[in-house]
Amino acid sequence: MITLITxxxxxxxxxxxxxxxxxxxxxxxxxxxxxxxxxxxxxxTPLAWMMARDRLPFPRIWEAGILSALLLPPLVIGLxxxxxxxxxxxxGSILDWFHQSATNTFLALVIAEVYESAPYYVLGAQAxxxxxDTSLEQQAGxxxxxPFTVFRRVTLPLAAPGLAMSLAVAWARAIGAFGAxxxxxxHPFGIPMQIFTTLQETGLYTALxxxxxxxVVALPLPLAAYVWSARAERRRRG
Amino acid sequence: xxxxxxxxxxxxxxxxxxxxxxxxxRVALFGPSGAGKTTVLEVIAGLVxxxxxxxxxxxxxxxxxxxxxVAVPPWERRVGLLRQDPGLFPHLSVRANLTYxxxxxxxxxxxxxxxxxxxxxxxxxxxxxxxxxxxxxxxRHRVALGRLLLARCDALLLDEPFASLDAALRRSxxxxxxxxxxxxxxxxxxxxxxxxxxxxxxxxLLVMDAGAILQAGAPDAVVLRPASRRVAELVGYLGFVPADxxxDxxxDxxxxxxxxxxVVAGVHPDRVLPGSQPxxxxxxxxxxxxxRPSGAGWEADVLxxxxxxxxxxxxxxxxxxxxxxxxxxxxxxxxxxxxGDRSPSPRSANSA
Numbered sequence: 001m002i003t004l005i006t007x008x009x010x011x012x013x014x015x016x017x018x019x020x021x022x023x024x025x026x027x028x029x030x031x032x033x034x035x036x037x038x039x040x041x042x043x044x045t046p047l048a049w050m051m052a053r054d055r056l057p058f059p060r061i062w063e064a065g066i067l068s069a070l071l072l073p074p075l076v077i078g079l080x081x082x083x084x085x086x087x088x089x090x091x092g093s094i095l096d097w098f099h100q101s102a103t104n105t106f107l108a109l110v111i112a113e114v115y116e117s118a119p120y121y122v123l124g125a126q127a128x129x130x131x132x133d134t135s136l137e138q139q140a141g142x143x144x145x146x147p148f149t150v151f152r153r154v155t156l157p158l159a160a161p162g163l164a165m166s167l168a169v170a171w172a173r174a175i176g177a178f179g180a181x182x183x184x185x186x187h188p189f190g191i192p193m194q195i196f197t198t199l200q201e202t203g204l205y206t207a208l209x210x211x212x213x214x215x216v217v218a219l220p221l222p223l224a225a226y227v228w229s230a231r232a233e234r235r236r237r238g
Numbered sequence: 239x240x241x242x243x244x245x246x247x248x249x250x251x252x253x254x255x256x257x258x259x260x261x262x263x264r265v266a267l268f269g270p271s272g273a274g275k276t277t278v279l280e281v282i283a284g285l286v287x288x289x290x291x292x293x294x295x296x297x298x299x300x301x302x303x304x305x306x307x308v309a310v311p312p313w314e315r316r317v318g319l320l321r322q323d324p325g326l327f328p329h330l331s332v333r334a335n336l337t338y339x340x341x342x343x344x345x346x347x348x349x350x351x352x353x354x355x356x357x358x359x360x361x362x363x364x365x366x367x368x369x370x371x372x373x374x375x376x377x378r379h380r381v382a383l384g385r386l387l388l389a390r391c392d393a394l395l396l397d398e399p400f401a402s403l404d405a406a407l408r409r410s411x412x413x414x415x416x417x418x419x420x421x422x423x424x425x426x427x428x429x430x431x432x433x434x435x436x437x438x439x440x441x442x443l444l445v446m447d448a449g450a451i452l453q454a455g456a457p458d459a460v461v462l463r464p465a466s467r468r469v470a471e472l473v474g475y476l477g478f479v480p481a482d483x484x485x486d487x488x489x490d491x492x493x494x495x496x497x498x499x500x501v502v503a504g505v506h507p508d509r510v511l512p513g514s515q516p517x518x519x520x521x522x523x524x525x526x527x528x529x530r531p532s533g534a535g536w537e538a539d540v541l542x543x544x545x546x547x548x549x550x551x552x553x554x555x556x557x558x559x560x561x562x563x564x565x566x567x568x569x570x571x572x573x574x575x576x577x578g579d580r581s582p583s584p585r586s587a588n589s590a
Contacts (some may be wrong), residue, residue: 022309049340085390098589133325135321135323135325136325136327138285138312138325139319139327140327140338141311141312141313141327142283142312142313142315142317142318142319143313143338143339143385144313144314144316144339145313146311146313154327157326157329158327158329159293179460232329235329236328236329236369236371237369237371237372238369238370238372
């Protein structure tokens, strides 16, 4: 952070961001990151809950799948995604049927970001749900709550600080995703791609303003999640 | 009225329990850890599905394995369960914990006046705005109890709720639960491995071991006349001495089976008088093998022949020999069952 701030003059920053279309990569990254977060919340939250409560068949296979996505280099994930959602795959054919494509499109960018960030969210959310005492859920049930109401009134509020932190980490991973993105979603340009192409075309110093923008966009959510989690914990302690 | 007649498989044995608890009646399920007591409560609460049997509450069938099969889910059973961990929701204030069920169940108006009344009766009216983390152990249990009372449960299940508290607090909370369960006139079942808790709470005691109910009856009757040696061991008898050794008095041993070989008398440490008092019970003489302070008195290990027992005495035993009188002891035959059902006349048993 200090390096970035000391190496960039306000003039460089202004000139980098005020030209026509200069903010497009930023908007693309924020939009794709937002959609990615929505996908994670909708699909990965139930997955993490089921993993935490042993409700999945073959749980070790699911865990291995999540861990492999975490451990594989993002570049390799991108290569494998080509074989999964590329134009010559059955998923690609289905997408084509709907006049969609998972190569060099906004959809491809979201898919790449989901694959890069999902393991961070799922594993964090699983830990957050595992930390909720199941006897409290039982007690809520005995007090008259149906399972979904128990989830809404007890499980979710108790897991919320952990979920928020996991989501914040996933956001940072999604908005900074590069390895998989460069393979299947070179276009549309997000901030990381903008940094990469600027670095290649015009050098290190002209890429720095975009790096600062990426940090400024990526950091507030994790910071807010941290502050909120700490406040929630303080409130619980009375 | 709570009617239970179930069999539930556990890893090591099958738990079989049959009990009927009338409205306002308090029953204690007493036994060692791992006897299957909690499993019975969990079956009643709907948290464990039995292999066979039936659970009915207030005329409603909650569980039935006979056709048509019935398994009412826990949230529709209206059964309150209080465990050792009071299970307060840490993200909700005391007030929100107390009124939790009110916002779950249809047909309940705002807690309002009742909340105030129950909070006052439990002594927690000053704590309504506090978070559970701020409460002491006793206060947490009071809040958990208040939550069950406000939930208007049709049965109260207590799974060693106060086991982690000190004796004085346990006594006061047990008395409070006893009073409130009577006021509400709901069937109550307490699970405990502390006999004193069971005696303080229950109208009826059920002794459970290895998944089976061994004896049921009034608490004092179970303690004074255990149905078997195993029950006697569970309710605190600390030794068994031969009943027919060196009898030096006229007895009606045959009437209680005491004259037969292998019959033993149970020694409860609290039902022992120092010295020989033939008019009071069975006189036993033996060798003191150890003595130690216990409460306000002394506890002595005594050997009669090769039969050891432990008793409590008001003062330190003098010398190596000790004579004591067992007050109206129960006698057990070679099969371990209780012999006869009336007090034997004075007898004595001495070590060689």
